[in-house]
Amino acid sequence: MKVAATTRSPGAALAALAGAQFTVMLATSIVNVALPQIRSGVGLSDSGTTWVVNAYGLAFGALLLAGGRAADLLGRRRMLLAGLAVFGASSLAAGLATSSAVLITARAVQGLGAAAIAPASLALVMDLFPPGAGRGRALGVWGAVSGAGGAAGVLLGGVLTQAWGWPWIFYVVAIGALLILAAVAAALPRARSTIDGRFDLPGTATVTLSLTSLVWGLTTARRSGWTDTTVLGSFAVAAALLTAFVLVERRHPDPLLPPRLFRTGRVTTANVLMALLGSVWIALFFFLPLYQQQVLGYSPLVTGLGQLPLAFANMLGSTLAPRISRRIGAGATITGALLTEAAGLLWLSRIDAHGSYVADVLGPSTLIGLGLSVAFVQLTALSVEGVPRADAGLAGGLVNTTRQVGGAVGLALLATLAGTSTAHAATQQPHLEALTAGYRTAFGIASAVLATTAVLAALLTRRGRTPGGEAPDGEVPGTAEAAPSTTLRTR
Known part of the structure; x- marks a missing residue:
């Protein structure tokens, strides 16, 4: 049984929830540009430097399912607030760290907090906005802040590192998390609830x-x-x-992944496609800044500023995604978005060791931002379409898990292939040309993966409805327990 609590301002609640998601995505990429400075600051080895990134992703990806189910059973609002508190405190600890062990441990605890934040906040968005155009617009905002968070991480990482030093990338995240915690507490009302089921x-x-x-x-x-x-x-x-x-x-x-979750909506289809999208998503924000800094010779600040067109394209695509879906259908929207992103990555596979930002990065970044945002919005909507509200947190945890695990698999494979390509080229070419050859390999293979994913999406979504918006025939898709747009069911 659930007890509804009304909220006078769904817009303010959505802004707070979107801010929580933005912070999670920001923390994923904000350290990338600052890694050389972090390494010297706390005396990290090569492997230790890698684990500044991996510790966060490892804890985040591994605990998302548990976080999603805990949100359903213990209360989504409660789990979101707890996750933000843990996230903010661990971010502060990372900024204050003077040893590699403390820094890496703090990053792992950040991942724990993020694993509570991401599924709970997505489930609360589903509660706040019923199926239809309103949910489509809300997911457009969700997609905009998710993609912008990744790009903004690179930008802020460069700006803060160059201006005040690497600890400030963590201080700013900590301050943001605590501000969003206060906003969530104010915008989302308390509500009494009971729910059947035991934690598996x-x-x-x-x-x-x-x-x-x-x-x-x-x-x-x-x-x-x-x-x-x-x-x-x-x-x-x-x-x-x-x-x-x-x-x-x-x-x-009462299993963690109940079979009913896969019998409703198109959860399986969405998660398969999201895993493939995730396999190139994380790799993009890994390789692109490296090319800009190591090959083009840009500073952290200039590298970060170079992410702005991608971020703006991402926000534009996320805003347009629900309208495009209502006009041409979910399947065509997802397929077109994946092909657009694949085209941008194919363009990046032609980068030159003696190139420039305008000639080699600007155009493909814009295409990638548009395609990535539209695909992410539609696949997120598809992953929760038809899912009962009792399982919304779990569905949110599952789609985030597949994206994170897909990203880990993709980054590991692409990094290995890029390294092999660089090593082979280094026997015949200068250092910068060899590095560029490795990055070209990574971008080219990523493009092929997305083109294949687009074909798969066309087959799997061919006869489906439009997630997060109206069905192709104008009918609004239904889910269990539809609620008025001004009613927010929280726990």
Whole structure:
């Protein structure tokens, strides 16, 4: 049973929830530009520098399913506030860190907080806006801040690092998290609720440890190689734990991933496509700043400013996505968006060691921003279409998990292939040309992956309705427990 609580300003509530998502995405990319300064600041080794990024992604990706289910059972508003508090405190600890161990631990705790924030905030957006044009517009805002958060992370990372030093990238995130916590507390009312069900501790433990082992193996493979004993052992442990998870789920009366979740809407389709999109999303924000700094020789500040066109294109695409979907249908919108992003990545695969921002980065970045934003908005909507509200947090956790795990797999594979290409080119070409050859390889393969994903999307969404907006025939898709737009069900 749920008790509804009204909110006088759905717009203010949406702004607070979108701010929470923006902060999570910001923390994913804000450290990338500052890694050289962080390395010297706390005395990191090469592997330790990598784990400044990996510790956050590992904890975030592995705990999202648990965070989503906990939000459904314990209360979404409560979990969101707790996640923001943990996120803000750990960000402050990262900024104050004077040793590598403290910094990496703080980044892992940041990931824990993010795993509570992301699914709870998405579920609350679904509660706030019922199916129809209003939800489509809300998801457009959601997509805009998600994509802009990744691009803004690179920009802010460059600006703050160059102006005040690397600790300020964490101080600013901490301040933002605490401000958003206050906004969420004010904009989303308390509501009493009871919900049937028990937390599936065995299922949560096995799937979390399985994902942890998988992502650990993938990130280690980038440094040690795919045949390394530790890497192979991590994959074997992940497979064994995943098998155990399946067996546990079959016997548990209230499983973490109930079969009903995959029988409603198009959850499976959305998550498969989101995993493939995620496989190139994270890699883009990894390789593009490297090309700008290591090959073109730009400073952190100039590199960050170079992300602005991508961010603006992302916000524009997210705003237009619901309108495009209502006009041409979900399947055509997703397919077209993926092809647009693939075209931008193909363009990037032609970068030159002696190129320039205008000639090599500006045009493809704009295309990528448009395609990425539209695809993300529509796939997020597709992932929760038809899902009962009781499972909305879990559905949000699942789609975020597939994006994060897809990103870890994609980045590990693309980094390995780029490194191999660079090593081969280095035997015949100067250093900058060899680096550029590796980046070209990564962008070219990413383009091929997205083109294949577009074909798959066209097949899987061919006869579906438009997520987050009206169906192609003008009918508004329905989900369980539709509520008025001014009613917010929170717990």
